[in-house]
Amino acid sequence: MARTVGQQRQARLWFARIGVFCLAFSGAPAVAQTQISASVPDEFPHVSFGAPARVATTRVDTALGATIVTFTTGARLIVKSTRSAPGQVVVIASFGAGRSGVPDHLVHALWATTLMPLGGTTKLSYADLDQWQKTSGHPVNVTFVAGVSAFQLQGDAPSSDLRTELALLTAYARDPGFGPEMSEKIAMVGPMIATQIEGDPAAEFARAVQHVMVGLRYQELPGRADIAATTGKELPELLRASLAMAPDVAVVGDISVEDAIWATADTLAAGDLRPTGRWVRASVMPPPPRREPIIVEHRRAEGDGWFGEYWRLPDEVRKPRLSAVAEVAAAVVQDRLQREAKLNSSPATQPVVSASVPIELAGGAAFGIAIKIPPSAVTATRNRITCIVGELARGSIESELFKRARLAVIASRVAEQSSNAWAARQLTLVLRAPGMTQVIPQESDVTSITPAAVSRFLKTYLLGQRPRVITAFPEVRVAIAYVSNPPGRKP
The missing domain is CATH 3.30.830.10 (Metalloenzyme, LuxS/M16 peptidase-like)
Structure with a gap:
């Protein structure tokens, strides 16, 4: 999606400076990214996500050069093989209606959803994930994006680690760590974000532009009052229902269509039938x-x-x-x-x-x-x-x-x-x-x-x-x- 110029790029720099946020792809929303290294798939605590999903339909879109797959569990996959980055693959898993579907009384806390990876999962704390980063050699990662029409778990990894990457995203979707550690992180980081934004005309300007042109629900930079009003306890209500829905998954990179289908069927699409939603333009x-x-x-x-x-x-x-x-x-x-x-x-x-x-x-x-x-x-x-x-x-x-x-x-x-x-x-x-x-x-x-x-x-x-x-x-x-x-x- 096209974004509003350099102000948004500049805005994301404030998150990078505090060591928790990073500057992602150009024009994309500000996000928190957790760099993780999983040793091998069978050492990952979230090993099984239920029976692998069966393929219901497969269709090749020649104009897009992509294959579209629906699974019996409600999940959908679109996969495109490319050589843009040899040996690498990008994954986006979309859930729910994103910002457009958030109740009015929770809009103030949307900024905190980007910190969701810092809560870890029910089986791995953020500290555990940090330890993995120091000891293993197969990098996978997770990024959470509160998009306009979907919440997204994103990652990129070596093609050989696609299944591990998808397992990590599935663990965050099905077993997110919404415990006290999450609230503590938000309480620590929030005031730092507010101070960084208010400390420079460029960030203040970017926030003003966002607020005027798209309003509070869709602006990416939060105000101090919204930060102060956020405790972290809002995240389960904000995200749990969306993450429980059948995901729409995009896999693009140096990977075969067959491998992408198998890895998705065994992770994000696995298990029981999940509710699906209908996309409505916000x-x-x-x-x-x-x-x-x-x-x-x-x-x-x-x-x-x-x-x-x-x-x-x-x-x-x-x-x-x-x-x-x-x-x-x-x-x-x-x-x-x-x-x-x-x-x-x-x-x-x-x-x-x-x-x-x-x-x-x-x-x-x-x-x-x-x-x-x-x-x-x-x-x-x-x-x-x-x-x-x-x-x-x-x-x-x-x-x-x-x-x-x-x-x-x-x-x-x-x-x-x-x-x-x-x-x-x-x-x-x-x-x-x-x-x-x-x-x-x-x-x-x-x-x-x-x-x-x-x-x-x-x-x-x-x-x-x-x-x-x-x-x-x-x-x-x-x-x-x-x-x-x-x-x-x-x-």
Whole structure:
């Protein structure tokens, strides 16, 4: 799923700094990852998960190059053999409805689900798992992601350890360790996360953007009040019912289809018939822009801050062609802003421009421009953005500028789509929502785009529209979601 630019990447760095969170694949949610080394499968305490599941149906999707399998226990599998990373395999097991299905009274604790691996299992504490890391030589791992439409247990491992990797994920799904150790970890880590976020304008800015554009349920960075209100005792109610459901499993990498089916049948799909769910696309309806600012405190004493303007995009932008146009338009605006900054010897960090089109979240698409600047440069920056967007929307796109931008998008897509992790995420969507096949991006979506299409996009969706303005500066309260004068409209 497309995400909102560098702010989210920056946000995840705060989790990495405290030693419990890590920066995962680009654009993915902030996650806690436990590195584990299992000696051999028969030494793993969770050896058997019931009778191996029998295959009910098998179908080959030639367009995707993938095999789709349903098991008699309700579990489903999509597997794709690749040589993108020789000898390696990526696994994603999806359960339930994720963030979209969480009751309102538990939304405040969603941030803590990323710490779920730290609770270990009923048979292995986190300390036991840490000991395994020090003594064995077959690395497997587990990551928990609270996604928009599913909770996910993810991992990657050598292909020879696929069965061990799947056994580990199954143990976390069926026998999670929701004991006192889990609450203690949350109590220890929570205040550290809050302090890290509040200690830098970039993190505060990222949280403000998420809150304004997708709301509390879907924002990844928590507020201090939500952290303080979370005890860890919420996790069983948050996760147990979802983890008890039949999983949808994606296996991508240097593995045969037969081996992937066997390993899944013996682990995540094994045992009794489990309940299945129906995928429903989540939607978000954030509050409309306000003329008066919403105020958030920021504690840092000095330095530059972040300024951003964000335009909400209609749901039609998720169509492959229009989504690609939005992506190239963002690259064009970013290139133009960066070159102007160099010509003017601007001391600020390079601008970050994005077209965020979350496939799973209706109403969450947005076009954003974020720039690190001193507080004194706000007015000039707003005027510069207005001028540039207006010129580009009216068709003033230089040929070389457009070629650079389009090439940058193509290169980014090629790099991203060559990874097993990207393929696993896309195939997970296809497995859970077959209609999503049509929204998987293709290189041809970009190569056919013209400057006229970019100008038309900017004119239709930005010119004359009111952006949400978000700022985060040191020793200044953060004003978010007030309405600025849109490009092309006079004050």
